[in-house]
Amino acid sequence: MSQLRKDPFGPGWVIISPERGIEPSDFGSVRSKAKTSPLSPGNEKLFGQERQALRPQHSSVGSPDWQIRVVDMPQALLSPKDFLVSEEGPFIAASSSGYQELIIEHPDARMTLENMPKEHLRQVIKIYRDRLAFLGSRPGIEHVQLSRNAGQVAGAHYDHPHANLLALPVKNRWLEEELETANDYYEKSHSCVFCDVIRAELKRKERLISHNKHFLAITPYASKTPFETWIFPAQHSSSFATLATNVIDDLADLMKAVLHSINSVLDYPPYNMVLHTLPNEANDRYHWHIELLPRLTRQAGFDWSTGFYVNPTPPEDAARFLKEALMMQGV
Numbered sequence: 001m002s003q004l005r006k007d008p009f010g011p012g013w014v015i016i017s018p019e020r021g022i023e024p025s026d027f028g029s030v031r032s033k034a035k036t037s038p039l040s041p042g043n044e045k046l047f048g049q050e051r052q053a054l055r056p057q058h059s060s061v062g063s064p065d066w067q068i069r070v071v072d073m074p075q076a077l078l079s080p081k082d083f084l085v086s087e088e089g090p091f092i093a094a095s096s097s098g099y100q101e102l103i104i105e106h107p108d109a110r111m112t113l114e115n116m117p118k119e120h121l122r123q124v125i126k127i128y129r130d131r132l133a134f135l136g137s138r139p140g141i142e143h144v145q146l147s148r149n150a151g152q153v154a155g156a157h158y159d160h161p162h163a164n165l166l167a168l169p170v171k172n173r174w175l176e177e178e179l180e181t182a183n184d185y186y187e188k189s190h191s192c193v194f195c196d197v198i199r200a201e202l203k204r205k206e207r208l209i210s211h212n213k214h215f216l217a218i219t220p221y222a223s224k225t226p227f228e229t230w231i232f233p234a235q236h237s238s239s240f241a242t243l244a245t246n247v248i249d250d251l252a253d254l255m256k257a258v259l260h261s262i263n264s265v266l267d268y269p270p271y272n273m274v275l276h277t278l279p280n281e282a283n284d285r286y287h288w289h290i291e292l293l294p295r296l297t298r299q300a301g302f303d304w305s306t307g308f309y310v311n312p313t314p315p316e317d318a319a320r321f322l323k324e325a326l327m328m329q330g331v
């Protein structure tokens, strides 16, 4: 039976509608075919300035022996310049000020996050953290956004594991909604809504996919899309920029496990992975997290017109499938 569920982290509602059934995916699966892509070593000159890289000790900037490389996004939409706002009656415009970087996560185009050696993934996560901390502390930056797109349907520009990093002089609407909801909750309950949900999910277990000492993965109560999966730090933390190095191992383990199980259940779906974090500051009401959204359904007019998402897969069912896949892998 259908059920309306209020999103504990935002003002919206979703309709969980299992009688619609899991719609067959017509988006296919994402499998890396070629070892090389335009992002591969040897093409360094095609891209913008190198901002950071993991390289052997005596290697020089721009040479092709890198392991992870951060460059300015080619044809970036944003660039560092003054943020000048102009108003003409009801119309407001501003200069496209900000930063846009591309993190190339491995020299081999086939080496996805779940397949790369764990030590390499640890280094990728460290670079995510360091770039976010650096860009988040630039003057005038209000929002930092790390996102990964896998597969063309999910908006990926390259068939090569990479992440996009944006730093903007304006706030992000979705994060602001979460922050506002978290503030309201805090005023009433004097606690972080995310911490309270984490405690409840660990106790109830019906939407818990996996957890270790420092992180947990769940399918959220008001999942907007089938198999939506969130990863939270178990301890309260408002900014990914302050991620302690000694917990990165646990995050790498959980990311690998979750991606393997999504691939196993859904046959390598296209997906978006987005990080919701405050740029730098400590805040006792907001709790950073990673949202992983497999692209299995299209949004219809109903969703656009009402702001409701209709999700045919109850998150409790999705969690069960993903947990079973983990058990099969012996994780």
Ligand SMILES: [Zn+2]
Residues within 6 Å of the ligand: 192, 193, 194, 195, 196, 235, 236, 237, 285, 286, 287
């Ligand atoms: Zn919290």
